[in-house]
Every structure is written in structure tokens, then in C-alpha cells.
Amino acid sequence: MMLQRHLSRTRLLLGSLALLVFLTSHCNLLTNQACAQDTVQVYILAGQSNMEGKAKNSLFDHQASAPETKEFFAHLRDGEKWLEMDDVFINYLNRNGHLTLGYGSRDRTGIEYEFGYRMGKQHKDPVLLIKTCWGGHSLYKKFRSPSNPVPDSVLKQDLEQQVKNVQRNNEKKDRNDPAPTADEVRQQYGDSYRMMVDEVTNTLKELDTRFPELAGKKTNIAGFVWFQGWNDQYNGAETEYDHNLRMLVDDIRKEWKKPKLPVVIAVMGQNMSQEAKGAMKVIQDAQIGVAESDEYKDSVRAVRTAVLVDKAAEELYPNWRQNFEKWEKTGSDFAYHYMGSAIWMTRIGGHCADAMIELVGKD
Incomplete structure (x- = not known):
């Protein structure tokens, strides 16, 4: 009977120690910091x-x-x-x-x-x-x-306007920038x-x-x-x-x-x-x-x-x-x-x- 009690106390003590080691290593209890x-x-x-x-x-x-x-x-x-x-x-x-x-x-x-x-x-x-x-x-x-998705009619109108803008800018500043393509406008x-x-x-x-x-x-x-x-x-x-x-x-x-x-x-x-x-x-x-x-x-x-x-x-x-x-x-x-x-x-x-x-x- 006494042996059984001793074994139970030993198991309890070992379990408590294991839990303490786990908490200490994972939650840094030694420095009183909260577990992350x-x-x-x-x-x-x-x-x-x-x-x-x-x-x-x-x-x-x-x-x-x-x-x-x-x-x-x-x-x-x-x-x-x-x-x-x-x-x-x-x-x-x-x-x-x-x-x-x-x-x-x-x-x-x-x-x-x-x-x-x-x-x-x-x-x-x-x-x-x-x-x-x-x-x-x-x-x-x-x-x-x-x-x-944007409607095709909107894309067409946007493309036309951007092409005009590039052409106008090229004429104004004597440049030769390429006009955008339909795919390029769609990606915008x-x-x-x-x-x-x-x-x-x-x-x-x-x-x-x-x-x-x-x-x-x-x-x-x-x-x-x-x-x-x-x-x-x-x-x-x-x-x-x-x-x-x-x-x-x-x-x-x-x-x-x-x-x-x-x-x-x-x-x-x-x-x-x-x-x-x-x-x-x-x-x-x-x-x-x-x-x-x-x-x-x-x-x-x-x-x-x-x-x-x-x-x-x-x-x-x-x-x-x-x-x-x-x-x-x-x-x-x-x-x-x-x-x-x-x-x-x-x-x-x-x-x-x-x-x-x-x-x-x-x-």
C-alpha cells in the first residue's frame, strides 16, 4: 500500500516537473513574459x-x-x-x-x-x-x-482616347512614342x-x-x-x-x-x-x-x-x-x-x- 502511494506521488511529481519544463521553455515563465x-x-x-x-x-x-x-x-x-x-x-x-x-x-x-x-x-x-x-x-x-470585367465598348472608347492623347503629345513635343494596344489598355x-x-x-x-x-x-x-x-x-x-x-x-x-x-x-x-x-x-x-x-x-x-x-x-x-x-x-x-x-x-x-x-x- 505504502509502495503504491510512493509510486503515485513519484508519477505526480515527475508529471509536474515535465509540465513546468514545457511551460518554462515555451512561455518564458522564468522572466514572467506571456506565451507568444x-x-x-x-x-x-x-x-x-x-x-x-x-x-x-x-x-x-x-x-x-x-x-x-x-x-x-x-x-x-x-x-x-x-x-x-x-x-x-x-x-x-x-x-x-x-x-x-x-x-x-x-x-x-x-x-x-x-x-x-x-x-x-x-x-x-x-x-x-x-x-x-x-x-x-x-x-x-x-x-x-x-x-x-470592363465592357468591350468602354475598352474601345478608352483605347481611342489614349491613342489620340499619344498622337497629340507626339505632335506637340516632336516625339514618336508608340500608341497603346488594346491588350495594354485592358491590362490597366x-x-x-x-x-x-x-x-x-x-x-x-x-x-x-x-x-x-x-x-x-x-x-x-x-x-x-x-x-x-x-x-x-x-x-x-x-x-x-x-x-x-x-x-x-x-x-x-x-x-x-x-x-x-x-x-x-x-x-x-x-x-x-x-x-x-x-x-x-x-x-x-x-x-x-x-x-x-x-x-x-x-x-x-x-x-x-x-x-x-x-x-x-x-x-x-x-x-x-x-x-x-x-x-x-x-x-x-x-x-x-x-x-x-x-x-x-x-x-x-x-x-x-x-x-x-x-x-x-x-x-
Whole structure:
């Protein structure tokens, strides 16, 4: 009897030791660090120049220390420096690393900083943002998705116009540039969509080398954020925006085999505090309408960006040239780039994250 008890205690002790060794080696309990998760939650941020990010880093720096705005940015600060996130990573074209300030256009930042901050807080898993955006690219043409081919009549008209443009330019500048072919014009439709898919594919394929800390981990494409619209205001493209956006949502879901992939749409908001009119209003209605339709209401959200406007920048913007010194401490770009407002970009990123969290839930 005593021997059986001794053997039972021995087995229990050995089992406990084995478990301790396993936990220590895999979760680094000796240094009281959390066990790293095995899956990387991937969010794709796509669109045109406003997704690139146009708020100057110098404006962020000023407003992070100015008495009237410093509290707004306090959660993104690590002492006197900008927070570099341990568990949130980003890939933007040829740049990659831990998320921090400056992953927008050159020396600028966009919505990704606040978005990534909040998603990092939401997930126990590490988070990876993949930005795929190019200025001036329309949904009608550049981002047109594969299941939405352009009609032959449109291609013919586009080809004729491009041929005329080349001929006119040759005559004007005494050049001899070749006119585009029908196939070359056809390839212009959807080339940004294809580049977006390639960016995502290549980033995930090279995950181990671009992000050594994520080596060996699984990846889960968890959500898609769309921030675009300006270049669809012309030549009647706005009338097709509703259809083209639905096709985009369907096609990215097919592409990544996620029938209910959460999608957040940052609605055009360059109208600021004014009512939107014309083509902008048509695109806004389409973006909101898609999100609220019966087909997508459970998996798509629209974030109205106009209501998040930076009122201080909006008030100063009409006369910014006459008040340039003050303007540099308030905004940093034109109205179509949300005035380059660090506050407005950060608000949009935060609200897009909140909408995404509503869709994806908690780990």
C-alpha cells in the first residue's frame, strides 16, 4: 500500500516537473513574459492616397507636446518618443517593422497608427498590417476586381482616347512614342487590385524574413479596410461605385477564401462639416448603402469620416496661406487629403478599429 502511494506521488511529481519544463521553455515563465501566440492576425489596409497617409510627422511631433493637443496623443507616446509596438507589425511596400509613427507617405502618417494600436490591444495574438495603396487609383479602373470585367465598348472608347492623347503629345513635343494596344489598355483595368493581392501574397510568403519574430507562425487574414473614393468622382464613374464596391468585397473574399471576411469602409469625408454634393454624395451613399444592405450588414461596416473632422484645421484651412506659421501647427496638406490633419487621421483610424472590433470580436 505504502509502495503504491510512493509510486503515485513519484508519477505526480515527475508529471509536474515535465509540465513546468514545457511551460518554462515555451512561455518564458522564468522572466514572467506571456506565451507568444501561434497565429498572426492580418489586416489589409487598401485604397488610394488617403490610405497612404498624408499627415506630416512634424505635425504629430508638435501636437504631441502642445498643451492643447498633447492629451489626445498621450496613449501613443512612450515618454518623449512615439510608441513602437512590440506585438503589432506593419508592411508598407518596401518598408516593414514594428508599428510606429511614419508608415505613411514619405515623412507622413495615416490611419494605420491608431488602427494598429487598437487592434493590438484587442488581440492576444500578434497583429500584422499590410498596407496596399497608391495615390490617384480609382475603383472604376485601377482597383476593378476580376469578376467585374470592363465592357468591350468602354475598352474601345478608352483605347481611342489614349491613342489620340499619344498622337497629340507626339505632335506637340516632336516625339514618336508608340500608341497603346488594346491588350495594354485592358491590362490597366484591375492592375492595382492585382498589385494588392501580390503585396499580400508576397508579404505572407516572406513573413519569416521580413519579420523574424513571427517566424513559423500561422497567419489569419482577419479583416480588410477600404479608404478610397476621390478618383471615382469623374466621368460618371460614381454611378457605378455601388456595383464596383460590391464586386470588390465579393472578390477579396473569394481571393482569401473568407466568405464573411470583415470589411470596414472609411466613407469619403472631404466635405468636412458641409453637406456633400454631386459625385461625392453619390459615392458616400454607395459606401454606406453597401454596408447597410441586407447582403452585407452582418460583415461590413461604414465609418463616416466627415463627422470626425478636425474643427481647428477646418476653421483655419480657407486662409492657411495667410496664416502659414499657425497652419503648420494645425494641418499639413490640402482638403482632399483631409487637410493633412494628424487629429483627423488618428480619429479615422480609431473609429475604423472600433468598427472592425465589432465585426471580429475578441480572441
